[in-house]
Amino acid sequence: MSVSRHPVALRLERRVGSATKLLATVMVLPLVDGIFPALVVAGVLGTATGIVETGILIFGGSATAAVILAEMDGDRKQMVTSVLVIGAVIIPLAALEAAFAPTFRGFLNLPVFERFAGLVILTIAAKTASSEIGEYLPSPGVIIALGLVASFEPAGFAIETSPEYVVNGAAAAGVGVAFALAIAMLSPHLRGRVDIDRFRFGSAVALGVLALPILLGPFDVMQTDAPIALAVLAVTTLFAYDPNAGPAVGSGSDSDSSDSGPPDSGGDADRVDGASADEDGSPAGGDGSADGELDPTDPPLDAPPTAPGRIVDDDVAVLANGGEPSTAGDDEGTDPFADDDSRAPWL
Structure with missing residues (x-):
């Protein structure tokens, strides 16, 4: 007052x-x-x-x-x-x-x-x-x-x-x-x-x-x-007279809740970032290059998936036994009957 x-x-x-x-x-x-x-x-x-x-x-x-x-x-x-x-x-x-x-x-x-x-x-x-x-x-x-x-x-x-x-x-x-x-x-x-x-x-x-x-x-x-x-x-x-105009009771709890921020705001992101990055800042599974440069030995980004014929062979075997084909290797825009498998050029 x-x-x-x-x-x-x-x-x-x-x-x-x-x-x-x-x-x-x-x-x-x-x-x-x-x-x-x-x-x-x-x-x-x-x-x-x-x-x-x-x-x-x-x-x-x-x-x-x-x-x-x-x-x-x-x-x-x-x-x-x-x-x-x-x-x-x-x-x-x-x-x-x-x-x-x-x-x-x-x-x-x-x-x-x-x-x-x-x-x-x-x-x-x-x-x-x-x-x-x-x-x-x-x-x-x-x-x-x-x-x-x-x-x-x-x-x-x-x-x-x-x-x-x-x-x-x-x-x-x-x-x-x-x-x-x-x-x-x-x-x-x-x-x-x-x-x-x-x-x-x-x-x-x-x-x-x-x-x-x-x-x-x-x-x-x-x-x-x-x-x-x-x-x-x-x-x-x-x-x-205003009974609600006195000193706020429990202001400490209110301030704590306001300072803590909304739940799961940034905590999960930190855990994801921590799980996908090494200690030196490089992405998980990388070679340590953190500056965004590509490794010359890595395949180009637009390269087609490799060895689809093996997956097709496995699927044919599964169909012959009465099962359902697997879709683990199917990607959008990929021909499952491509005949570029070096192991079976006659297929």
Whole structure:
């Protein structure tokens, strides 16, 4: 499998360094740039479906899969340990940020802020799908800051908290960590069999599907509890996985069979040549001349066969005894009754 050209992972890799730090940055990024708090304030985590979709697509997603499969080295135990350490930091931070969601909801115009939250998710989806498009789009933090300014209502400011938001925030982060753990544990099997770039594009589509109900809320578009984004992600995973794309098993036997050539290709010819040639390269039964010259003592090539009369005499004797004549000495174009036998000129 070639190293994935994931735009988000490549951009962060230039700033970070090791694969473990890169994975930590990718998974902490939603907490830093304000995407996760925006989703909590927008009420996306109000259902179990929203918690699972946020955990997989925001904390997990294609960037996490790309870093684990294409960048991280080491055995399965080392990768699982790294993911657990990162999860021990992410889950408490997600719970802490979710605890302040009621406070933000108190001094924000929620219908306006929700539109900006949906716009943030669409921006992330575009950046995930194409790095060229992402260069022309503002960062998620800028969009969230604009949303805070546009929806700010200071009259409703009050510090509030709710255990429900804390539990939901921790659960969403836990789902993301569980997704990363599953990728790390299955990494020996998934490497070489998952097209990360195809999975990345499908994850971008799933993010867009997640953003549509938030962005188009006033128009009642796709207002359903059905996990449409998860269904899109499942179809994406199905198309990105190829069980036959892994390292070829038994390649040595294949190469041996291909190198050996087809059966009986040249072996019999060598044996025939060896049987019909002497060690010095001359034809078998020859006088050692290997340059193709004819021996002066050899009869000419167009000379008629010698002593056919003896064969005829033998055949006459055989016919007299009731047998069949022999054809051992008959050649095409030779007269069997030729009378050129010196032993019996009267025949």
